[in-house]
Amino acid sequence: xxxxxxxxxxxxxxxxxxxxxxxxxxxxxxxxxxxxxxxxxxxxxxxxxxxxxxxxxxxxxxxxxxxxxxxxxxxxxxxxxxxxxxxxxxxxxxxxxxxxxxxxxxxxxxxxxxxxxxxxxxxxxxxxxxxxxxxxxxxxxxxxxxxxxxxxxxxxxxxxxxxxxxxxxxxxxxxxxxxxxxxxxxxxxxxxxxxxxxxxxxxxxxxxxxxxxxxxxxxxxxxxxxxxxxxxxxxxxxxxxxxxxxxxxxxxxxxxxxxxxxxxxxxxxxxxxxxxxxxxxxxxxxxxxxxxxxxxxxxxxxxxxxxxxxxxxx
Amino acid sequence: xxxxxxxxxxxxxxxxxxxxxxxxxxxxxxxxxxxxxxxxxxxxxxxxxxxxxxxxxxxxxxxxxxxxxxxxxxxxxxxxxxxxxxxxxxxxxxxxxxxxxxxxxxxxxxxxxxxxxxxxxxxxxxxxxxxxxxxxxxxxxxxxxxxxxxxxxxxxxxxxxxxxxxxxxxxxxxxxxxxxxxxxxxxxxxxxxxxxxxxxxxxxxxxxxxxxxxxxxxxxxxxxxxxxxxxxxxxxxxxxxxxxxxxxxxxxxxxxxxxxxxxxxxxx
Numbered sequence: 001x002x003x004x005x006x007x008x009x010x011x012x013x014x015x016x017x018x019x020x021x022x023x024x025x026x027x028x029x030x031x032x033x034x035x036x037x038x039x040x041x042x043x044x045x046x047x048x049x050x051x052x053x054x055x056x057x058x059x060x061x062x063x064x065x066x067x068x069x070x071x072x073x074x075x076x077x078x079x080x081x082x083x084x085x086x087x088x089x090x091x092x093x094x095x096x097x098x099x100x101x102x103x104x105x106x107x108x109x110x111x112x113x114x115x116x117x118x119x120x121x122x123x124x125x126x127x128x129x130x131x132x133x134x135x136x137x138x139x140x141x142x143x144x145x146x147x148x149x150x151x152x153x154x155x156x157x158x159x160x161x162x163x164x165x166x167x168x169x170x171x172x173x174x175x176x177x178x179x180x181x182x183x184x185x186x187x188x189x190x191x192x193x194x195x196x197x198x199x200x201x202x203x204x205x206x207x208x209x210x211x212x213x214x215x216x217x218x219x220x221x222x223x224x225x226x227x228x229x230x231x232x233x234x235x236x237x238x239x240x241x242x243x244x245x246x247x248x249x250x251x252x253x254x255x256x257x258x259x260x261x262x263x264x265x266x267x268x269x270x271x272x273x274x275x276x277x278x279x280x281x282x283x284x285x286x287x288x289x290x291x292x293x294x295x296x297x298x299x300x301x302x303x304x305x306x307x308x309x310x311x312x313x314x
Numbered sequence: 315x316x317x318x319x320x321x322x323x324x325x326x327x328x329x330x331x332x333x334x335x336x337x338x339x340x341x342x343x344x345x346x347x348x349x350x351x352x353x354x355x356x357x358x359x360x361x362x363x364x365x366x367x368x369x370x371x372x373x374x375x376x377x378x379x380x381x382x383x384x385x386x387x388x389x390x391x392x393x394x395x396x397x398x399x400x401x402x403x404x405x406x407x408x409x410x411x412x413x414x415x416x417x418x419x420x421x422x423x424x425x426x427x428x429x430x431x432x433x434x435x436x437x438x439x440x441x442x443x444x445x446x447x448x449x450x451x452x453x454x455x456x457x458x459x460x461x462x463x464x465x466x467x468x469x470x471x472x473x474x475x476x477x478x479x480x481x482x483x484x485x486x487x488x489x490x491x492x493x494x495x496x497x498x499x500x501x502x503x504x505x506x507x508x509x510x511x512x513x514x515x516x517x518x519x520x521x522x523x524x525x526x527x528x529x530x531x532x533x534x535x536x537x538x539x540x541x542x543x544x545x546x547x548x549x550x551x552x553x554x555x556x557x558x559x560x561x562x563x564x565x566x567x568x569x570x571x572x573x574x575x576x577x578x579x580x581x582x
Contacts, residue, residue: 014425014428014429017425017426017429018429021426025441025445026445136326136570136573136574136577137566137570139573140517140566140567140569140570140573141566142521142524142525142562142565142566142569144524144525144528144544145524145544145558145562145565145566148544148547148548148551148558148562149558149562151548151551152551152552152555152558156551156552156555163551244432247432247433247434248434250434250437251434251436251437252434254437254440255436255525255528255529258528258529258545259548269440270529270530270531272444273440273443273444273531274531276444278444281441281444285437285441288433288437289429289433292432292433293429293432296432
């Protein structure tokens with residue numbers, strides 16, 4: 001319990017630091033927000049008036065604290081180009097990105113565990129070796145290129161789905177999930193290959209230990225030993241990897257969204273970057289930071305659940 | 315002879331070396347010669363398929379795809395190399411200082427480092443580009459900064475390990491200053507570890523650059539870029555799938571070559 005609170009406090013402190021870095025970074029950018037909003041031929045008086053209205057004439061720390069206070073209350077400011085509250089804008093698109101991330105995580109974990117165990121069962125056989133080579137190849141394919149290949153094959157050759165035919169989750173959740181499946185596969189496959197590689201080496205390291213020999217001597221089959229004994233220990237390093245992967249998957253979804261023409265967080269982020277709509281960019285970055293830190297926190301907690309030995313070390 | 319024997323016993327190193335050398339050669343040739351002018355348009359060849367005249371076919375303006383792939387490889391290589399250079403130099407500096415001296419500075423810097431590290435580098439680069447604006451130079455800067463944390467982390471833990479060893483103590487006793495101890499005595503010993511992370515970093519930089527260019531905020535037209543070609547090719551996926559296939563395959567093979575090389579080198 002003590003550990004839990006210590007980690008929680010450390011996470012909140014880190015979040016505070018991140019919020020400061022984000023705010024500071026966007027405060028020192030060249031170009032005044034008021035000038036960019038009014039255009040370069042605005043009069044000095046109107047710029048000064050707008051600066052006062054936007055609160056840009058106040059000292060830096062004061063601006064940060066009031067911004068932070070608003071963020072905590074869920075007010076991330078108003079988007080300049082969309083003309084609506086940033087919080088609402090993001091909340092609308094968040095389910096798309098989260099669904100894609102969760103789907104890819106399920107696929108990655110669900111596929112990599114059986115594949116890695118199968119490779120371990122036939123370790124160093126021709127099957128294992130060719131899978132290992134294939135794995136290396138798959139790891140080198142960028143997710144967005146994989147997405148393009150999947151679009152071409154499933155959308156144009158087989159015509160199983162209509163590229164660009166995204167359905168909103170508000171309209172038809174089933175069709176929404178169906179459309180997100182291919183993007184999720186595109187994100188998951190390279191990550192899956194990496195997990196297979198890590199898991200295979202973790203399992204093979206574990207398989208040399210004595211408790212495995214004991215399990216065999218009790219008459220268990222290879223798959224039984226692998227699933228019931230080895231996997232539990234081999235998964236420990238993988239938990240960290242999958243935790244880090246979630247952050248990568250969110251980033252991946254922002255790129256892959258463009259391949260499948262999905263109007264999610266990625267599109268808003270890119271549009272806001274090109275229009276210099278900073279409140280939106282700040283909001284999205286902060287949100288992703290929260291998700292990343294939350295996942296790290298969960299990984300830390302989960303880690304100790306899986307490996308009770310760590311409990312003693314406080 | 316001995317090296318050859320070692321190569322034949324290590325298929326990853328062998329294939330990786332061949333792929334990497336081939337890709338580097340094509341890139342080098344691309345510096346002085348491309349089959350066609352990369353910007354020459356010939357509308358009669360619009361979206362022409364692969365043939366002997368155009369090995370990879372032509373794009374929607376009738377430009378030779380092979381020539382543009384070669385130019386794209388050059389841009390990608392330059393950006394990735396500079397990115398890794400920035401990442402390594404600053405990563406080594408930060409990592410060595412933190413690992414060697416430890417203390418409060420180490421705590422603070424590594425805290426920040428951990429946060430940045432857990433943040434995907436392509437997102438970090440996106441943020442930096444949104445601050446600096448688009449363009450090749452800013453991409454290098456953004457990716458370079460985004461890559462510092464991963465190098466700093468590796469260097470720090472290696473330096474920390476080395477600093478505890480006897481030879482460092484001896485060097486200090488012989489009157490070597492801190493700077494000399496770090497740069498002359500410790501750093502040469504972590505080069506092998508650094509080398510493999512440089513190769514992996516190079517791959518990540520290639521992938522990140524391709525991703526950014528695909529999103530339209532990396533290399534700007536008329537300069538060719540593999541990522542950008544992919545995004546342009548997507549509109550012609552039905553009529554000319556090879557337009558997307560060849561630039562994409564080039565990225566895959568480049569990354570694969572370096573990955574196999576790193577894999578083969580770690581296998582002794």
